[in-house]
Amino acid sequence: MPHSSAHSARALRDAIANGQLTAEAACQAALDRIAARDPELHAFHTVFAERALERARALDRSTGPRGPLHGVPIALKDNITVAGTVTTAGSKMLATYRPPYDATVVERLEAAGAIVIGKTICDEFSMGSSTENCAFGPSRNPWNPDRAPGGSSGGSAVAVAAGMTPLALGSDTGGSIRQPAAFCGVVGLKPTYGRVSRYGLIAYASSLDQIGPFATTVRDAALCLDVISGPDPKDSTAAAVEPPKFEAALTGDIAGLRVGVPRGWLREGVDTEVMARFEESLATLERLGAVVSEIELPHSRVAVPVYYLVATAEASANLARFDGVRYGYRAPDARDLGEMYDRTRDQGFGPEVKRRIMLGTYVLSAGYYDAYYVKAQQVRTLIRRDFDEAFADVDVVATPTTPTAAFPLGALRDDPLKMYLADTFTVSAPLAGLPAISVPCGWTDDRLPVGLQLTGRAWDEATILRVADAFERTRH
Amino acid sequence: MAATRPDIDVSRVAALARLELTPEETALFTRQLSEILAYAEAVQQIDTTGVPPTAHAGAGEPIWRDDVVVPSLDRAVVLKEAPEASLSAGLFKVPKVL
Known part of the structure; x- marks a missing residue:
């Protein structure tokens, strides 16, 4: 029994506001759920039971104004810093690292009354699509524990899908929020580049990285984005x-909205069941009054x-920066600085x-820089221009989030190139800096979730949230 | 366009990246990086004459804050995370350089 919107962040917050529940009880319920499910699913690397309960009690005692997430437990991908608590980014390099500062998103969540309950499993430095590259992983898919939860923010997706916390944050560089959201059957949003502060996010690729929410409902994702976004x-x-x-944008009305479908791109290869769910989703959007075109x-x-x-x-x-000098792991017994x-x-x-550092070092090295790196940046411009042209005619672009449903753990482990293809439909939005959301849109015959991805214009999360919410209402 | 035949000197790249690879890693990465670069050749087929590169998808110029001195992290707190440091001298310690 993974989740229902009865456990939404909004419902929980309102129950606490009405006095039906204390923040402490809500926090304890999340901890109990983690204790029951996490031994099998392994969503969490660290759980802050005492810290979380103390904060919940403090919220229950406080008489001041209540924030929009008052008493709501939230899980954070373990590449977001919380002062004084272990933050590993899934790496042995940072296995015991305790950052001395909070990420901006953590300050904003706590100011809004949210309770950070723990840190979730992720691929090492966000490099992966299954959590199998985590030094402490993997997590398991709650719908079938033999399947990958997706990655790199897999643990956050699992925490929400298994009802351990109603909200979680992840980070998305090439699909690391949307792909696990699709695999685990929850909502995952990558905001526009620059919408959410990256201060306190352990960097992977700085021109692409963006923090965003996982939730069981689109409305909760919008509520969370309202709290974490803005200048810093x-x-x-x-x-x-x-x-x-953003929450105010969810009117349920998408009559006349123009949806573009890049059929040529989809012919690159989509599993038949995923494609069937996608076509049904387009039909649903049309029934709601949207106009679908190619x-x-x-x-x-x-x-x-x-x-x-x-x-x-x-x-x-x-x-x-990871050189064994200022923080993190240092190899023992080196004879000199270079060897260290x-x-x-x-x-x-x-x-x-190591593979990605090697590839990146190679494409930046003398003699290859223009042929690979500059060339890729030029094609990145062409990818952006394609979207600019498309958005002259349509309001959102719809694709499946992933070419397949969740693959078995271990299936792609030794074939990095094949693993990279799990990102086929998710890498374009970050390259173009655009917001994109994955919303559950059905099931395969094996009872694995399928995700619908909606990509919007820069700074227009409101429209993709509105479409995703209207779509979601037809499914509940 | 140069470098269409990926022929990667893994030992040289590892030295640039400051990674001491095992012989097994060197052999594995030689094969895998060649495969990945061969796959990336599709990018090199695209005509990009006159197309400016995109380094950043941000909306525009970076946002600058006022240049005002504010308190930063306490030195002792920062040094506490170091593998080796002298708190009294306020310095990180490293193995000998030469």
Whole structure:
């Protein structure tokens, strides 16, 4: 029994506000649920039971104004810093690291009354699509524990799908929120690049990384985005755009809305059952009054290789900071500084991280920089332009979130290239900086969830949230 | 366009990336990186004449805050996370350089 909207963040908050429930009881219920389900599913790397209960009691005692998430437990991907608590990013390199500062999203969540209950399993430095690259993983899919939960924010998706917490945060670089949301049957939103501060997010690829929510309902995702978004003096890429009230955008009305479907891109290969659920979803949107038409996104066909060239180049630079000097792991017994660097990095990083650092270092190296890195950035421009042209004619772009439903754990472990193809439909939005949401849209015959992805114009999360909410209402 | 035949010198790249790879890792990455780069050749087939590169999908210029000095993290708190440090001197410690 994974979840129902009866356990939504909004319902929980309202029950606490009405005095039907204390924040402490809500927090204890989440901890009990984690105790019951997590031994099998392994969504969490760390649970802060005492810290969370103390905060809940403090909320119950307080008489001041109540925040929009008053008493709501939330799980955080373990690459978001919480001062004084272990934050690993799924890596042996940071196995005992206790950051001395809170991420901006943590400050905002706690100011809104949310209770951070623990940190979730993720692929190492967010590099992966299954949580199998985690030094402490993997997590298991609640709908079938032999299947991958998706990644890299897999543990956050599992925590919400299994009803352990009504909300969780993840981070999305090439699909790391939307792909696990689709695999686990929950809502996952990647905001516009710059909508949410990245201060306190352990970096993977800085031109792509963005924090966003997992929830059981679109309305909860909107509520959470309302809390975490907005400018931040600590992140120069958090745009000076005051966010609208996203929850207010959920009118249920999508009459006349124009939905574009990139049929040419979908012919790259989508599982038949996933495609069937997608076609049914389009029919539902039409019944709601939307107008569906075909569009072209010709350069998105190479979005996966463009993504892996751009993201690994950025990662090779970002991960240079892990050198055994200031924090994190240090290899023992090195004879000199150079040997200490080399051994620390070989012992501290897992295989996929090393593979991506190697690829990124190669594409940035003399003689290959123009042929690979600059070329990929030029094609990134073409991918953006395709979307700009499409958005002249349509309001949202619809695709399946993933080409298949959740694959078995272990199935793609030794074939990195095949694993990268799980990102086929999710890498374009971050390359173009656009917001995108995955909303559950049905099941395969094996009872695995399927996700519908809606991509919107930059800064227009309101429209994709409105469409996803209207769609979701037809399914409850 | 150069570099259409991926022929990757893994040892040289590992030295640039400051990674001491095992012989097994070197062999594995030689094969896997060549496969990934061969797959990336599809990108090189695309005509990008006159197309500017996109380094960042942000909406525009970075947002600057006022250049005002504010308290930063306490040195002792930061040094506490270091693998080796001298709290009294306020310094990180590393193995000998030469």
